[in-house]
Amino acid sequence: MSYANNDVAKSFKALHVPGDPIILTNVWDCISARAIGALPSAKAMATASYAVAEASGVPDSELTLETNITAIRGISRIARELKKPLTVDFQDGFGDNLEEGIREVIKLGVVGINLEDYGRELLDGKGDLYSIEQAQDRIRRVMKVAVEEGVPDFCINARTDTLVVGRALSEAIERGKAYLEAGANTVFVWGGKERGGTSRAEVEALCKAFGGRLNVSLVKIRPGGLTVKELSDIGVARMSIGPQLMLKSQAFVAQEAEKILSGEL
Structure with missing residues (x-):
């Protein structure tokens, strides 16, 4: 019996309003999940794979489905306890394990995912963008599993790395439109650091x-970015912060530990 239900998925989908966006302050473990999820202003919860990987002791590029699921399992328990919708970063879908992984996270109560179009195992393991048709097919495969699990309003935030690999904005737009047509709820065009x-x-x-x-x-995490108000005025439907809170907390812990170890406190 799935913990997820379509009422939760519908409520999460309804939070994606252009001009009045859902803001997700991404979590990476049970401690951050409880700290953020308990905030009345946190309308939903989301993971960031880079932060999950770092908390698990591996780089983002080496995060496995099993390790990701392990983190999601603990975070999902807290999300259910706090009655907050949970969406998770699912990277590129972990290759041929796409359906298996989606079915498992839905059974944990997850109502949405980030799904990338950069396949890590393409081109002899060097990585490349899936073709538009392949990426659309993977979105449709996710939604097919979601329907089978009783969550037809499952939310896919389809990420494209078009700009990161040096291609044109016009291709990012073409891909984004295709992903929405295939069943994605929103599109994330990653600009890259x-x-x-x-x-x-x-x-x-x-x-x-x-x-x-x-x-x-x-x-x-650095000055110069657009503000919540500016992005809302532009009309976006969703904002997230990825691993930024994890990086800031890591620096804070190191600073506090140094004060203790050096006798300042």
Whole structure:
């Protein structure tokens, strides 16, 4: 019997409103899940795979389905206890384990995922973007499992790495539209740290192209990012912060420990 139910999925989907977006402050373990999930202002919970991987002692590129599921299992218990919808970062779907993994997280109560179009095992393990048709097929396969598990309103936030691999914004728009057509609820166009993320002009173009069904990374770890108000005014439907809270908490713990170890406290 699945812990997830379509009422929870519907309530989560309803939070994605262009111009009045859902804001997700991503978690990575049970401690962060309880701290964030207990906040009345946290309307839903989300994981970030980079942070989950770091908390598990491996780089994001080596996060396995099993390790991800282990983290999700504990976080999902807290989400159910706090009665908060939970969406999880599912990377590229873990290759051929896509359906198996989706079925398992739905049974844990998860009502949405991030699904990337950058396949880590493509091109002899070097990684590359799935073709648009392949990426659409993977979205449809996820939704087929969700329907079978009784959660037809399961939410897919389809991430495209088009800009990160050096391709044009026009392709990101083409891919995003195709992913929405295939059943995704929103699209996340990752700008990447190396290129400085996505510019305001890019966010505006993407938001217009997708009818507001856009997820944007809210940059809080360094100055210069667009604010919640600015992104809301542009009309996005969803904001998230990825591993930024984990990185900031890591630095805080190190600073406090150094004060204790050096005799300052």
